[in-house]
Amino acid sequence: MKRMKWMHVALIACLVLALAACGSGKSQSRDQGQPGSSDAASPSASAAPKGKTELVFWAPFSGPDGPFMKKIVDAYNEQSDRHQVKFQIQPSGDYYKLLDNAFATKKNMPDLMIMHLDAIPTYVSKNLLQPMDDLAAKAGIQKGDYVDAAVNYATIDGKWWGIPLDIHPLIMYYNKDLFAEAGIEQPPTNMEEFLDAAKKLTDSSKGQWGYVVPTLWPQQFIFPTLIYQQGADLVDAEGKPNLNSPEAVKALTFLKSLIYEHKVSPENVAQDGEVKLFLQGKNAIQFNGPWMKDQWDKAGINYGVAPVPVFFDQPGVFGGSHTFVVPKEQTDAAKLEAIGDFLKYVAGHSIDWAQSGQAVASKQVLASPEFQQLTQQQTEVAKEFDYVHFAPPIPNWGALVGELWTQVNLTLLNKAEPQKALDEAQNKALQALAAQK
């Protein structure tokens, strides 16, 4: 009898455990090769003390840049006696899924969040964001406080929808040791110097290359850059995709020629192949974003930073931007005031964010001596602000250009010709446009 009782207890314990295990679910957040990201969700510890308005602030800074934003938030919380910001970092690979989920279920909605600048048109078209004009005015924030390009992009239908934090454009990294060995003193600034340097730096018998051409990411930054430098864009005047323009074909032909004609790059470069070669000191030049700095530092590469060379007619570079936005549902006056106050603080104190390697969008910080003294890359990146372009402000733009990157990939792998590939990309983009109602 006693044994039976023990059996019952043991079995019920197992069942309870099984239920608990079932309940914990099997979802894994998976990073999708986003630059500099890892899985971390760390809410800021403190609960709001009495009398303070609490703000929940979401950001996708799950990489090494997270602590720099936390520093700013903590400093703000300390100096403010009326407001408290609760900072929550979400895994960057899943950020938009979490955000979309919050929008869809209307639960767990943050009060303030970071959004990429080029996502704003999509969310504005779905009527999910709130214009910042009022809260900016109340907090004493003006459009002129920030870099024009970002502010103009975020102004849709005369309303200001996002206050920028930083701008992260394509930037050139180069291996100073390899440059010195080849006797090159200055990083290239135009097409001629670039080809000259790349050829000098290439020695395929040693497995060393001047510029390894990526075939997947980050072509999303490189290919548009080459188009902007010809004074063109990926959309036409009416905002329809224009992926097979003569300028686009010229850009793609140039990239392909680097591999097969000038031979400064190996063929069949796989995802992150150019990064791996750069880390091994076998790739002299790399075009990528400021977020790569951390990887280069860890590997101990003696790298230099410079603006992207002007390959064609005019300076131009593709960039992204982290921008603060507020959901439409936010109507609490006290919270709106708190948001304005916090953003005003950030505009004046985002030097901590610059320490993470980013170039901030606040003109005040850009002009400050502390920023000018930053030696890592921030000042080089900031030089590009005069001619940075963002993705076309078309809702769901990313969805239209999926095929473009496939065709760019095929062309650079020598499995397609530039004109035909871009024609195909254009067809598919129009098809995707038709599928969107």
Added chain:
Amino acid sequence: MRGSWKSKLTSSLFVLPYFLCFSLFLLYPLISGVVLSFQDYDMLGSREFIGLENYKNIFTPGTYIHDQFVRGLTGTFKFVIYSVPFLVIVGLALALLVNALSARVRGVYRTIFFMPYAISATVMATIWMRVFDTDTGFLNLLLDRLGVSGPHIGWLNDTPWVWFALVFSTIWWTVGFNMIIFINGLNEVPEELYEAARLDGANAWQRLIHITLPSIKNISTVVLIMTIIASFNVFAQPFLMTRGGPGYETTVLLMNIFNVAYGQHQGGAASAMAILMGLIMMVISAVVYRLLSGRRA
């Protein structure tokens, strides 16, 4: 007394926890998915009932979702055809080898071959990308050392090498599971059959063909169907290692479903694609099962 209401109640209670899990995590999502496939959902809250339109679009050539479905299905079919035979045969071969070892080392090798199954997809992909990368990968550097001349092979972005890379890494990752099941099946074969065969002068190969294989027929069918289903569900390897490249050669159906849902923000269409995929898998599994267990000597 069997059949008394008390024993029925007890057995129901034992089944209840699993049934709750099943309903919550399998049945409810499945029904939601079917309902969703009849709607137009932009992933941001607005839903609209549109009947069979998603399905119609999938079967209409020229629409965006048709192309996504066909491309994905082609990639998935290719992967299934290339990977399943090896996964089953290598699994069986490993099981035979391990069983032929002495009892002492058998456990060690079983564990070694099964270990890769326990690691996550991201770790597996990182390891094999290190091996297969064109210019920094271990394999190409090894080939260089061995004097193989010519440009480096693009294991991750050149057809047909890319399939080799995907299938090989999949085998490394998951064959341990098939091996374990085959080992169980092999252990069930009565030893007397082998003894009798040896007495009759049968050699190892004849024993394999005439005793082992027929005896494990049922379990082989199970392994085959499970492997087909698992290969249909492939996502991590092409997504992480080749990004569906070159171009869309290794783009599989699950990748495109994911893209339609989260990239195109069309949850209903993606759900329809997923339901269709499930139906196709069911049909294929049923056909395979019929073919293999229909034949009774």
